[in-house]
Amino acid sequence: MPPEEASGISIHLDKLLAERGMTLTELADRVGVSVVNLSVLKNGRARAIRFSTLAALCRALDCQPGDLISHDPD
Amino acid sequence: MSSPGRPRIHWTRADSVLLQGTLFLGLLLLSLSFLATLLWILAVVPAGAMGWMNEITVHHTSEVARAVPDVTLLADDVGVRGTDTLVLVFEDPGAPERLLLALPVLLQQVLGLVVVGLVLRMLQSLSSGDPFVPANVRRVYAVAFAVLLGSLLLPVVESVCDIALWQDRVPVDEVALLAFDLGLGSGPLTGFLVGLLLVSLAEVFRRGARMREDVEGLV
Numbered sequence: 001m002p003p004e005e006a007s008g009i010s011i012h013l014d015k016l017l018a019e020r021g022m023t024l025t026e027l028a029d030r031v032g033v034s035v036v037n038l039s040v041l042k043n044g045r046a047r048a049i050r051f052s053t054l055a056a057l058c059r060a061l062d063c064q065p066g067d068l069i070s071h072d073p074d
Numbered sequence: 075m076s077s078p079g080r081p082r083i084h085w086t087r088a089d090s091v092l093l094q095g096t097l098f099l100g101l102l103l104l105s106l107s108f109l110a111t112l113l114w115i116l117a118v119v120p121a122g123a124m125g126w127m128n129e130i131t132v133h134h135t136s137e138v139a140r141a142v143p144d145v146t147l148l149a150d151d152v153g154v155r156g157t158d159t160l161v162l163v164f165e166d167p168g169a170p171e172r173l174l175l176a177l178p179v180l181l182q183q184v185l186g187l188v189v190v191g192l193v194l195r196m197l198q199s200l201s202s203g204d205p206f207v208p209a210n211v212r213r214v215y216a217v218a219f220a221v222l223l224g225s226l227l228l229p230v231v232e233s234v235c236d237i238a239l240w241q242d243r244v245p246v247d248e249v250a251l252l253a254f255d256l257g258l259g260s261g262p263l264t265g266f267l268v269g270l271l272l273v274s275l276a277e278v279f280r281r282g283a284r285m286r287e288d289v290e291g292l293v
Contacts, residue, residue, distance in 0.1 A: 037293045047291030 008072045013042040016061050016068065030060040090201055097194045104190060108183040115176045121167055127175060128164045130236050133250040162240060174239050178232040185224040192217050206279075206286035214279045218272035225265025 017027065024042065028035045033053055040046050054065055061068070113119050114127055121128045142156050164171055192213045199205050233252050240249060256263045 033293065040291070041293045045291065046293045048289075049293050053293055 008074070009044075010070050010072060011041055011044055011046070012068055012070065013038070013057075016063060017042075020061060022061075027057075027060055031056040087201075090197060094194065094197055097190055097197065101187065101190050101194065104183055104186050108180070108187065111176050111180050111183060115169075115172045115180075117169065117172060121164060121172075127179065128167060130162050130164075130175065130239055131159050132162060132236065132240050132244060133253040134158045134160065135248055135250055162243065164239075171239065174235040177235050178228060181228060181231055182224070185220050185228075188220050189217050192220075206283040208283060211276070211280045211283050214272070214276040218269055218276045221265060221272055222269030225262045225269055228265075229262045 017024065024038055025035055028038050031038070031053070033056070037046075041049065049069075054068070057063075057068060058065060110119065110124065111127075114121075114124050142154055145154060147154065164175065167175060196205065196210050196213050199207065199210055237251065
């Protein structure tokens with residue numbers, strides 16, 4: 001497994017939340033994931049994400065996975 | 075899915091406390107017996123004060139007649155024969171003899187202390203909530219290797235010490251040089267099998283810890 005610093009994966013949860021005027025707690029309630037885990041995801045400390053979590057986030061935020069996650073190889 | 079009739083195992087806090095208490099007691103007793111053995115080697119304690127410590131058991135060769143115990147039999151359909159062992163009792167052993175007599179016991183106590191100490195540390199990590207950590211993998215492997223090492227090394231050390239003790243005291247051609255009990259009830263084979271079992275469990279534990287590490291940070 002490559003080290004997490006070198007993965008180049010960015011999560012844009014804070015931007016999407018701000019655009020929709022939603023708090024992390026509200027999102028946690030809708031998605032069914034704890035605030036602690038969502039905070040881990042938002043701050044880029046997550047090492048992996050379940051398809052079920054990704055699908056629930058996309059549903060709650062009305063977006064596509066590509067809006068939530070991006071990859072920068074550099 | 076669990077069937078209603080299947081018994082469930084619940085590890086409670088009381089179980090942890092009970093096991094930790096037992097292990098602490100075992101550690102204390104082992105430490106005391108280790109200290110007593112050291113004192114016995116240093117001749118602070120009289121030779122006969124610690125029971126079997128000043129005795130070694132040697133085995134006759136098949137050529138030597140076995141003494142039949144003097145016992146009255148109440149039936150004709152059984153016979154009696156003597157055993158092939160004799161016990162040498164060292165009444166007043168010197169410093170080198172005390173060391174040779176106590177060395178196998180000392181080794182056993184050291185290995186026992188290592189194993190009990192490691193199991194106790196693992197149990198303490200269980201109470202902290204996360205036992206599947208690399209430190210515990212090392213501990214399980216250390217326990218397994220201590221048992222394997224003990225099962226192989228102890229009989230060898232015991233035999234070498236015994237030979238050094240009896241060689242000038244018993245005719246060499248009347249005593250078996252080495253004698254191992256290969257039954258499953260006791261002896262090196264049992265220790266070796268337990269060691270192999272523990273190595274297998276250690277590997278399962280190592281893989282479990284690696285999987286645990288993989289899911290850490292999973293959202």
